[in-house]
Amino acid sequence: QVQLVESGGGLVQAGGSLRLSCAASGRTFSSDAMGWFRQAPGKEREFVAAIAWSDGSTSYANSVKGRFTISRDNAKNTVYLQMNSLKPEDTAVYYCASGAHRLRIVSGSVAVWGQGTLVTVSS
Helix, strand or coil, X not given: CCEEEEECCEEEECCCCEEEEEEEECCCCCCCEEEEXXXXXXXXXXXXXXXXXXXXXXXXXXXXXXXEEEEXXXXXXXXXXXXXXXXXXXCEEEEEEEECCHHHHHCCCCCEECCCEEEEEEC
């Protein structure tokens, strides 16, 4: 069973940057992709970005394209989310996710969730 541990959340001013990390342990060949979701207060959890372990192919939500970058370090079993030009509306709990395929994660089919890390963007 894959276990996910996120880190890197915090408070940042609008226009600033943060990098989230997600370390995965217990990876299996059935878990070929990782992703990030977020949930703002009073809103549903939404997809942010996903990446395939095998070829590094990526997917992004329209709301973060051009500002956020997802990457992975296969040797460290770690996925990163570099967030630039942050806006107050990016404030949310960010969750790391593991799944069988990048496109399945995009559709919300997630096998394992991390515990979440809070990102707060002040105006």
